[in-house]
Amino acid sequence: MGIIKTENLTYTYSVGTPFEKKAIDNINLEIEEGELVGIIGHTGSGKSTLIQHFNGLLKPTSGRILIEGEDIWKSKASTRQARFTVGLVFQYPEYQIFEETVYRDIAFGPKNMGLTEDEIDYRVRNTATAVGISEELLQRSPFELSGGQKRRVAIAGVMAMEPKILILDEPTAGLDPKGREKILNLIKEHHKKTGCTVLIVSHSMEDIARYANKILVMNKSKVFCYGKTAEVFKRANEISEMGLTVPQITRVINELKNRGINIEDEIYTVKYAKEIFLKYLSEKEGGAYD
Amino acid sequence: MGNIIKTDDIHFYYENEYSVEEGVESPVKEILKGINLDINKGEFVAVLGHNGSGKSTFAKHLNAILLPKKGTVYIGDIDTKLEDRHFDIRQRVGMVFQNPDNQIVATVVEEDVAFALENLGVEPKEMRNRVDDALKAVDMYEYREHAPHQLSGGQKQRVAIAGVIAMRPECIVLDEPTAMLDPKGRQEVLKTIRMLNKNFGITIVAITHYMDEAAEADRVVVMDEGEVILDDIPKEVFSHVELLKSVGLDVPQVTELIYELNKYGLNIDKQIITEDECVEALMKILA
Amino acid sequence: MIKDITLGQYFPGNSVVHRLDPRFKIIITMIYIAMLFISSSIFGLFVGGLFAFLALILSKIPFKLILKSLKPLIPILLFTSLFNLFFISGGDVYIEWAFIRVTEDGVNMTLYMAIRIIFLIIGSSLLTYTTSPITLTDAIEYLLSPLKKIKMPVHEFAMMMTIALRFIPTLIEETDKIMSAQKARGADFESGKVMQRIKALIPILIPLFVSAFRRAEDLALAMTCRCYHGGEGRTRLNQLKSGTKDYMATAITIMFLLSIIILNIFV
Numbered sequence: 001m002g003i004i005k006t007e008n009l010t011y012t013y014s015v016g017t018p019f020e021k022k023a024i025d026n027i028n029l030e031i032e033e034g035e036l037v038g039i040i041g042h043t044g045s046g047k048s049t050l051i052q053h054f055n056g057l058l059k060p061t062s063g064r065i066l067i068e069g070e071d072i073w074k075s076k077a078s079t080r081q082a083r084f085t086v087g088l089v090f091q092y093p094e095y096q097i098f099e100e101t102v103y104r105d106i107a108f109g110p111k112n113m114g115l116t117e118d119e120i121d122y123r124v125r126n127t128a129t130a131v132g133i134s135e136e137l138l139q140r141s142p143f144e145l146s147g148g149q150k151r152r153v154a155i156a157g158v159m160a161m162e163p164k165i166l167i168l169d170e171p172t173a174g175l176d177p178k179g180r181e182k183i184l185n186l187i188k189e190h191h192k193k194t195g196c197t198v199l200i201v202s203h204s205m206e207d208i209a210r211y212a213n214k215i216l217v218m219n220k221s222k223v224f225c226y227g228k229t230a231e232v233f234k235r236a237n238e239i240s241e242m243g244l245t246v247p248q249i250t251r252v253i254n255e256l257k258n259r260g261i262n263i264e265d266e267i268y269t270v271k272y273a274k275e276i277f278l279k280y281l282s283e284k285e286g287g288a289y290d
Numbered sequence: 291m292g293n294i295i296k297t298d299d300i301h302f303y304y305e306n307e308y309s310v311e312e313g314v315e316s317p318v319k320e321i322l323k324g325i326n327l328d329i330n331k332g333e334f335v336a337v338l339g340h341n342g343s344g345k346s347t348f349a350k351h352l353n354a355i356l357l358p359k360k361g362t363v364y365i366g367d368i369d370t371k372l373e374d375r376h377f378d379i380r381q382r383v384g385m386v387f388q389n390p391d392n393q394i395v396a397t398v399v400e401e402d403v404a405f406a407l408e409n410l411g412v413e414p415k416e417m418r419n420r421v422d423d424a425l426k427a428v429d430m431y432e433y434r435e436h437a438p439h440q441l442s443g444g445q446k447q448r449v450a451i452a453g454v455i456a457m458r459p460e461c462i463v464l465d466e467p468t469a470m471l472d473p474k475g476r477q478e479v480l481k482t483i484r485m486l487n488k489n490f491g492i493t494i495v496a497i498t499h500y501m502d503e504a505a506e507a508d509r510v511v512v513m514d515e516g517e518v519i520l521d522d523i524p525k526e527v528f529s530h531v532e533l534l535k536s537v538g539l540d541v542p543q544v545t546e547l548i549y550e551l552n553k554y555g556l557n558i559d560k561q562i563i564t565e566d567e568c569v570e571a572l573m574k575i576l577a
Numbered sequence: 578m579i580k581d582i583t584l585g586q587y588f589p590g591n592s593v594v595h596r597l598d599p600r601f602k603i604i605i606t607m608i609y610i611a612m613l614f615i616s617s618s619i620f621g622l623f624v625g626g627l628f629a630f631l632a633l634i635l636s637k638i639p640f641k642l643i644l645k646s647l648k649p650l651i652p653i654l655l656f657t658s659l660f661n662l663f664f665i666s667g668g669d670v671y672i673e674w675a676f677i678r679v680t681e682d683g684v685n686m687t688l689y690m691a692i693r694i695i696f697l698i699i700g701s702s703l704l705t706y707t708t709s710p711i712t713l714t715d716a717i718e719y720l721l722s723p724l725k726k727i728k729m730p731v732h733e734f735a736m737m738m739t740i741a742l743r744f745i746p747t748l749i750e751e752t753d754k755i756m757s758a759q760k761a762r763g764a765d766f767e768s769g770k771v772m773q774r775i776k777a778l779i780p781i782l783i784p785l786f787v788s789a790f791r792r793a794e795d796l797a798l799a800m801t802c803r804c805y806h807g808g809e810g811r812t813r814l815n816q817l818k819s820g821t822k823d824y825m826a827t828a829i830t831i832m833f834l835l836s837i838i839i840l841n842i843f844v
Binding site for chain 1: 342388442469470472473475502538542544547550551554556575
C-alpha cells in the first residue's frame with residue numbers, strides 16, 4: 001500500500017464558465033513510502049495542480065486522494081491532518097517569510113501544529129543546522145539574509161514540521177549552480193536521514209536524473225509515465241518529443257546507439273556515463289582502462 | 291568594427307556597506323575590482339558568474355544606472371559620468387531584467403512597448419511604426435492588445451525586449467533574462483536574442499549562470515569576486531573545467547564527460563561544448 | 578479563490594458609447610450629474626432617466642449588469658430612504674404611530690432622493706463599463722492638465738493610477754500564492770474569533786508588502802532604463818481623438834439639460 005494513492009483524481013478549473021479546463025484528468029497513482037520522486041512536465045501539464053491535491057489545498061472535482069490509506073476529504077480533521085503529514089514547499093518559498101527572526105519563522109509551522117515549546121525549540125535548532133543555517137543567524141531578521149540562505153530558511157520552515165511526505169515545487173528555481181547543488185544535497189540528506197517520502201518538481205532533467213530514484217512524467221493533464229529513473233530514461237525520445245529537455249548526456253548516448261555503438265541506454269548522469277565508457281573501452285582493448 | 295562599450299579599470303562599492311564595530315570603520319567591500327573590458331559592435335557576449343560575483347553590478351554600469359567610483363565607462367565615445375548624456379546612453383544600450391513581471395509598466399502590451407518612446411517624445415506616427423516593428427521582431431505582434439498578466443513568462447520577457455528594441459539601441463544588456471522562466475520560455479527568449487544579434491546586428495551582453503546559454507555566445511567572460519578571470523571564445527573558456535568548478539560554476543555535461551575521460555589517460559580534444567562534437571569525438575575512440 | 582474577483586468594471590465592446598472620446602464621456606457624465614441635481618421635480622429626474630436609458634440602449638450593456646452595480650448600494654439606499662421618510666415632515670400626514678410620522682413631503686422627498694441616487698449610479702457605472710481604465714486615466718490627465726500650471730502633479734497622479742491598474746492582477750495572484758503557502762504551514766484563516774482572524778492575516782500581509790516594495794524598486798529601475806523622467810516632453814502612442822460624434826453627443830446632452838431647466842421653470 002503506497003503512502004500516497006489517488007483514485008480517478010480529476011480537477012476542473014472554472015467549472016461552468018467558458019474557461020472550464022481539466023487541469024488533471026483521471027489520475028491513478030500510487031507512490032511508495034520512502035521514495036525520492038522527481039516530477040517533470042511542462043508548465044500547464046498539471047503537475048502543480050496535482051501536488052496541491054496531496055495536502056488538501058485543492059479539493060478534487062472528482063476522485064479520491066488517500067494519504068496513508070485515509071481519504072483526506074473524509075472529514076475536516078483528516079484534511080487538517082493531511083496538511084501536517086504532507087509538507088509542501090512552494091516555488092520561491094523565500095517570499096512567504098514574514099517573521100522578525102529566522103528562529104520564529106522556522107517555528108511558525110511547528111507552532112501551528114500545537115507542539116510544546118521544548119519540542120519546537122528542538123526542531124527549529126535541529127532543522128536550521130540541517131539546512132546549514134548557523135546558530136548566530138537564528139536571531140537575525142530573515143530579510144537580511146542572502147537569497148540562498150532565505151530559501152534554505154523557508155525550506156527549513158516546512159522540514160521542521162517533520163512531514164512524512166515532503167513535496168518541493170522547483171526548489172532550485174533562479175539559483176546559481178552552487179546554490180542549486182546546496183539545496184539538492186540538503187534535500188537528499190534529509191531524505192536519507194529521516195526516510196521520509198520526497199517529491200521534487202523540477203524543470204531540470206539533469207538534476208532529477210542525479211537525485212531521484214523514481215520519475216513521474218506529467219503531460220497534458222495526465223500521467224505519461226511513472227517508474228524507476230533508468231526505465232523512464234529509456235523513453236528519452238518520447239520525452240523529448242513532448243518538448244521536455246532530456247539531459248545532454250542522454251542525447252549523446254542515444255545518438256551513439258543510433259550509430260551502432262552497443263551500450264546501455266539508461267545513462268543519464270556524467271558519472272555513470274564515464275564508467276560505462278571506460279568499461280566499454282577496457283572490454284574492447286582488454287583491460288587498459290580499469 | 292569599433293567598440294560599443296569600453297570599460298577602463300572600473301571599481302565600485304556601495305557607500306553604506308561598512309560596519310561600524312566599536313567605532314572602527316572596516317573598509318568598504320569592493321564589488322568591482324578593476325574591470326577592463328571592450329565589447330565590439332555586433333558581438334554576442336555572455337557574462338558568467340555565481341550570485342554575488344559582481345556581474346549584475348557590472349551590467350548596471352553599462353547604461354549609467356551605476357557610475358564607477360574609479361575608472362571610466364565609455365558608451366561609444368560618451369563617458370557615462372556625463373549626466374546630460376544619460377538619455378543618449380540609455381537609448382543606445384537598452385536593458386532587460388530578470389523578473390518579467392516587474393519591468394512592464396503599462397496595462398496593454400503595445401503601450402508598454404511604447405513607454406520609452408513616449409518618454410523620449412517621439413512623434414505618435416513614428417512611434418506607431420516603431421512599436422509595430424518591435425513587436426513583430428519579437429513575434430508578439432498579435433498580442434499587442436493583451437494585458438501583460440495574460441501572458442506567459444517567456445512572452446512577457448519578449449515584450450520587455452520589444453520595449454527596448456523600440457528605442458533602436460545598438461546594444462542590449464540582459465541581466466539573467468531566463469532565470470525565472472520555464473524551459474519553453476527560456477527557448478523563446480534565447481531564440482529572440484540570437485535573432486536580434488544575427489539579423490539586426492544588435493550587440494548582446496547576456497548575464498547568465500546557465501552554461502548552455504553561454505555556450506552559444508561568441509565570447510564568454512567569467513567573473514568572480516569582482517574580477518574578470520576568463521575572457522575568450524566559449525570552447526576555450528569551458529576547457530578550464532577545474533577553474534570554473536572552483537568558482538561555483540558548471541560546464542556543459544559533454545565538456546565534463548570528456549574532461550573526466552581524459553583524466554583516465556584518454557586523449558580526446560578538450561574543447562568540446564556541443565553534443566555533435568562530443569558524439570563525433572566519442573565515435574572515434576569507441577568505434 | 579480571490580483570483581475570480583472581476584476587477585475594473587470595464588466591459589469591452591464596440592458600441593457608439595464605447596467609441597466616444599473618453600474626455601467627452603467624462604464631460605457628458607458631469608452634465609448628466611448636473612441634470613440630476615438641478616431638476617427640482619420628479620419630472621426633471623425622469624428626463625435625466627430617459628437620457629441614461631437611451632445611453633444604456635446605445636451602449637449594448639446588458640441591463641442585468643447595471644442592476645448588479647446597484648446591489649451594493651441597497652443598504653445605503655434603504656438607510657437614507659428611512660431617514661428621509663421619518664424625519665422630513667410637511668403636508669398631509671399619512672401615518673402617525675408613537676414617534677413615527679410619515680408625511681406627504683416625506684414620501685415625495687424619499688422617492689425623489691432614491692431615484693436620484695439610482696440614476697446617478699446608473700450613469701456613472703455606464704462610464705466605467707464602457708471606458709477602459711487606462712483611457713479613462715488618460716482622459717482625466719488631459720482634463721486636469723490645466724492644473725499643471727499651478728504645480729499640481731497631474732501626470733504623476735495618472736502614472737500612479739496606471740501602475741496600480743497594471744499591478745492589481747499581479748498582486749492578487751501573489752496573495753493567492755502566499756495564502757496557499759501559509760496554509761501549507763498550518764496557518765488557519767477560517768476559524769477563530771475576530772482578533773485571531775486579524776492576527777492570522779499577518780503572515781499574508783507582511784510578505785505581500787515586502788514583495789510589493791521589491792517590485793516597486795525593480796519597476797523604478799526598469800523605468801529609469803527606459804528614460805522615464807516625468808511628464809515633461811512626453812508624447813503618447815494612442816492619442817485621444819475627438820470627432821463629430823463626440824460634439825453631437827455633447828450637444829444632445831446639453832439639450833436634455835436645457836429641457837430640464839425649462840421644466841424647472843414651468844412645472
